[in-house]
Amino acid sequence: MSPASRIFGFFSLLVFCLFSFVSSDDLQVLLKTKSSILDSNPGVLDSWKLNSSPCGFAGITCDSRGSVTEIDLSHRGLYGKFPFDSVCELQSLEKLSLGFNSLSGTVPSDWKNCTSLKYLDLGNNLFSGPFPEFSSLTQLQYLYLNSSAFSGVFPWKSLQNATQLVVLSLGDNPFDTAPFPEEVVSLTKLSWLYLSNCSLTGKIPPAIGDLTELQNLEISDSGLTGEIPPGIVKLSKLWQLEIYNNSLTGKFPPGFGNLKNLTRLDASANSLEGDLSELRFLTNLVSLQLFENKFSGEIPPEFGEFKDLVNLSLYTNNLTGPLPQGLGSLANFDFIDASENHLTGPIPPDMCKSGKMKALLLLQNNLTGSIPESYANCLTLERFRVSDNSLNGTVPAGLWGLPELDIIDLAMNNFEGPVTADIKNAKKLGTLYLGFNKFSDELPEEIGHTESLTKVELNDNRFSGRIPSSIGKLKGLSSLKMQSNGFSGNIPDSIGSCSMLSDLNMAQNSLSGEIPHTLGSLPTLNALNLSDNKLSGRIPESLSSLKLSLLDLSNNRLSGRVPLSLSSYTGSFNGNPGLCSTTIKSFNRCINTSGPHRDTRIFVLCIVFGSLILLASLVFFLYLKKSEKKESRTLRHESWSIKSFRRMTFTEDDIIDSIKEENLIGRGGCGDVYRVVLGDGKELAVKHIRSNSTDSFTQKNFSSAMPILTEKEGRSKEFETEYGYSSKVNEKCDVYSFGVVLMELVTGKKPIEAEFGESKDIVNWVSNNLKSKESVMEIVDKKVGEMYREDAIKILRVAILCTARLPGLRPTMRSVVQMIEDAEPCRLMGIVISKESDLKIKEIS
Incomplete structure (x- = not known):
């Protein structure tokens, strides 16, 4: 190698x-x-x-x-x-x-x-x-x-x-408050500066114009004051400027229109003023947000020629003149909100020309003319709000049924004509504001198909005819205002199905018939105004279960007793001369009379359990003096005292013959209750008071026969002296026993059951379950149909009063009868009482 x-x-x-x-x-x-x-x-x-x-x-x-x-x-x-x-x-x-x-x-x-x-x-x-x-x-x-x-x-x-910085993004941090940092404006290479919502105060430095490479400048949500510095017009590369939610003042500086590359400008929520003339040169704008300022003058007509402008928000300013009629016609326009100005003229017709518009908001201006027909085809529209203007004409039929609409707000204009059946197609419509117009004709039955509705305001128009029963399909409806119209006919019972309803106002119409008892089943109802109509009949006892901040039934044709629990609503019943009350001094005092010349009804207790359709028809006492040594169960020769609270159409013998074991339907602390079938088929509930019955209030037996007291008789002083307290004691005992029987009927339970717990009876069990409306409903026998459960609760209230721990707090039997009369539990059962007080029973259809 x-x-x-x-x-x-x-x-x-x-x-x-x-x-x-x-x-x-x-x-x-x-x-x-x-x-x-x-x-x-x-x-x-x-x-x-x-x-x-x-x-x-x-x-x-x-x-x-x-x-x-x-x-x-x-x-x-x-x-x-x-x-x-x-x-x-x-x-x-x-x-x-x-x-x-x-x-x-x-x-x-x-x-x-x-x-x-x-x-x-x-x-x-x-x-x-x-x-x-x-x-x-x-x-x-x-x-x-x-x-x-x-x-x-x-x-x-x-x-x-950090002189090489190109991007500085520090926004949305809770830094300590500091003035706009001079160090920032020395970073001449910056193209992106994001300092929004990081506690900056003071004025924008004039040297901001030296950052000539800036394309994005965001300094919103701060405490900046003063004017927009003139140097900002040198930022020729700027495509986004966001300075909203500060305390900036003054006008757009001269030459601001030279920022030709601006596509997004948001200077909203400041105190800027002057006109918008500098902006007419910003032809590349896509989004312009200037709301909540003090701008004045007219909107530049050039805005109608901008080809890219899709969002325009100018609300809460002092702008005048017309909206550019070409607005949105050349762009994929999406949104306009020019509310709360002083704009005049018509609504531009082509803002939904591209078919992509979602919101048209022009509230509180001085606009005139009618709604252009083109908006009836704007299938993407979600919000259409033009209230508080001077618009007129009929609403294009298709607008009522646009499939994406969440809100239609046409209130406080001069619109006329009907709400058309097209509304059935508005499946997402949640809010319908039509108040203070000249709308007329009947409300279409199809409104019930708009099942997303939560708020409906039709007040102060010229609607007429019957209220559609389909309104009961609006399960999410929370507010229904129909006052000051010409609606007639009955209030539909179906409105009781609007379980979310909290505000109902049907005042100043021509409604007739009775107030639906179903209104009492609305769990969230807070305000009820049915005044100034032609409603008749009795005030439903069911309204007593409501917790209302407002109740107004004045100026109608109502009659009968004002329910005791409603008497605290001062002035709510004025203008109904047929009403009477035992507590409201300004009303006639209620007098219970019967006879062929008075239209007096007898109201009886009816509870449905299986095949026993009608259990109790009248309430009376049987007092028995029985020899202590006598062991025979025969009642024929015993001493009886009968106390009646209504005219009877049967004799003593009719009752005594049926007091036998096979007719026993319940036992109480003071006696037993028997089912008595009269010769004509009528059924009664009869209470037999045992002579050795006692409760915690007394140890003394009632040893003398009670005299018969008619409705018009009061107990004399001599009677009280002769019998002392014993008559009252036994009556309180009987009231307690009667309350126990009522509890048995409502709950389907026996007086003593294992589920009540050791040493507990039905009275204790009921008392321990009075925690909420839901728990009370659970007390009612499951065999009682849904439509009768509220009636059963009324009877349960009477039972609770009858079984008060202290006998002195229990009502008299005369009061109990009156409470049962007021509760009207048989009204839905088809019971008819003639003027002669003869009881007739119709089959339940």
Whole structure:
């Protein structure tokens, strides 16, 4: 071998050894890095193995000598603490990209040892604490620290040595408040500057115009004040300028229109003023956002000629004049919001010409004319809002049924004509605002097909006819306002199916018939206004279960008793002369009368269990004086005292003959309840009070026959003196027993059952389950049909009052009868009471 060959071989071996040594050091650093971090996507770092070359690791790039120059682990789902203290041992490292992970912890101060870095991306992570001083990183060209939760004082002075920076992205970090850093405007190579939402204050430096390479300037969401510096017009390469949500004042500086490359301009939410004339030269604009400022004057007509403009947001300014009629006709127009200005003239007809428009928002202006027919074919439209203008005419039929529409807002205009059946096609329509117009005709039945509706406001129009029963299909409806129209006919029962309804207003119409009892089943109803109609009949007791902040039933033709639980709604029932109340002093006092000349109904307790359709029809007492020595079960010759609360159409004998074991249907603490079938087929529930019955209130037996008291008779003073408290005691005992029986009927349980627990009875069991409406519903016997469960709850309330622990708190039997009358549990059962108080039972259809 020649000397030259030997030298070449030696040199090659030296390079190989050096290469192996470098690779070995880099390998150890990378393996240490792998051991410190975790990944949520298993397999990301599987290629990082001990016996492999680091140049083959995922995310690793090496130079020709095998040294690691780049680590790119962005978007890898990594979390944990990154070992920054060791990564700088990679002496050839020029790029470290860790963006869009969930890395945490702090960045140590020895980070400055990564002197070869040109590219650093730690953005969009979960770091903490301040970012350390980095003046030694003089080669840095790209610095991404945005959205990484760094805090404290940022080392702005470190930028003095970073003269090679092309990208500086520090936005969306909670740094300590600082004035706009002068160090930034000395970085003349910058093409991308993102300092939004990082606590900058003060004025934008005039020298910003020296950054002539800038293509993107974002300094939004800060505390910047003063005017837009005139030097900004020198940034001829700028294609995006975002300065929104500051406190900037003044006008666009002269020459601003020279920024011909601007495609995105957002200066919204400031206090800028003046006209928009400088912007008429920005023909490449794609998006223009200037809302919530003080701009005035007319919108430049040139905007209608812009071929790329797709988003225009000018709302809440002082703009006047018409919208450019060519607006959107040459572009794939997507969005306009010019609300809350003083614009006049018609709506531009061609903004949906390309068929891609999603939102048209022109609220609170002075626009005139009608809605162009072209929008009836805008199938992509999601929001159409033109309320509070002076628009008129009929709405194009197809607009009602656009398939993507979420909101139609036409309120406070002069629109007329009907809502057409096309609305059935608006499957995504959630909000319909039509108030304060001149809409007329009947509301189409097809509105029930718009099942996504949550808010409907039809108030102050000229609608007429019946309210569609299909409205009950709107299960998500939360607000329904139909006041001040000409609706007539009954309020549909189906509205009780709108289980999310919280606000219902049907005032000032011509509605008639009874108030649907189904309104009482609306669990979230908060406001109910049915005033100024022609509603008649009784106020449904079911409304008592509602917790309303507003109830107004005034100025109707309602009659009967105001439910006791509703009497606190002061003024809610005025203008109904047929109503009476025992608590509202301004109303006639309710008087219970019966006879051939009064239209008096008898209301009875009805609970449905299996084949027993009607169990109780009237309530009365049977008091028995029974000899202590007598053991016969025959009741014929015993002494009876009957107390009636309504006129009866049967005799004592009719009752006594049926008091036998086979008719027993329940036992209480004071006596037993029997099912009595009269000769004409009527069924009664009869309570037999045992003479030795007691409760915790008394130990004294009632040994004398009670005199019969009619409805109009009161108990005399002599009676109370003769019998003392014993009559009251036994009545309280009977009320308690009656309450127990009611609980048995409602729950389908026996007085004592194993599930109640040791030494517990049905009264305790019911009391322990009065925690929520759901738990109360669980008490009701499952055999009771869904439509009768609310009626069963009414009877359960009476039972709870009857079984109060202290007898003094229990109502009198006369009050119990009145409560049952008010509850009307048989109304749905087809019971008809004649004026003569004869009970007739119709079959349930």
